[in-house]
Amino acid sequence: MKINCIAVDDEPMALKLVSSYIEQTPFLKLAGTFANAIDALRAIHEQSELQLIFLDIRMADLSGVELARIIEQTGRKKTLRIIFTTAYDQYALEGFKVDALDYLLKPFSFVDFTKAATKAYDYFVLLENNNTGSDLSPVENKKNYIYLKVDYQLVKIHINEILYIEGLKDYVKIFLKNQDKPLLTLMSLKSLEEKLSSAGFLRIHRSFIVAGSAIKSVTKNTLQVGDTTIQVTEQYKDAFTAFIKEWR
16 A cells, blocks of 8 residues: 655755655655645645645644644545644644644654654555544444544554543543553543444443443442442433343
């Protein structure tokens, strides 16, 4: 597989370096270089086969983040992905919010570049193998694992390893078996609930989803998952009661 990509940077030396890295990477095909985001946007509209953009963030007239938001509105968010390149680490959160595949902090080496490019390659292989028209991070047909973005990379999570999930406004924490620290990903609890709706998970609180198979014990208003006790709120009491009837 060859990934069609462009490089966008208003610094000539940085643009030359990224272009050189692309040309040295066997699975990347350089389709153009641009010194500003406006010219790049024109190329994006004209070249439907583009798949990947190595994009500087801080540029005049139109920033990389602004360009990423425009792309989101074109309906190509799934097939045209972005790897940000910037000298300013304070933009990392902005890159996360627009769902960038990765974030390269200048100056970066060819090794760093290759790691980011490989994430893109893995993404497009996954997309090709799961061409079902669903959003990113699809649940596999067998429903035995999902892909979620964690620290700017897609992470494969086996569903049977999930104990429970805690919602934190725009983020969720995923607690797994045999792992001390939870995984943190930028998405809503409702979105993850929909992905897991047919996989034996139960919403028992505005902020918690639990794996039915991970429940150790229950009381009238709480349940035990591992060493954690979670309260069942009134809003979800009926579903919890129905679950307990099946459990007996």
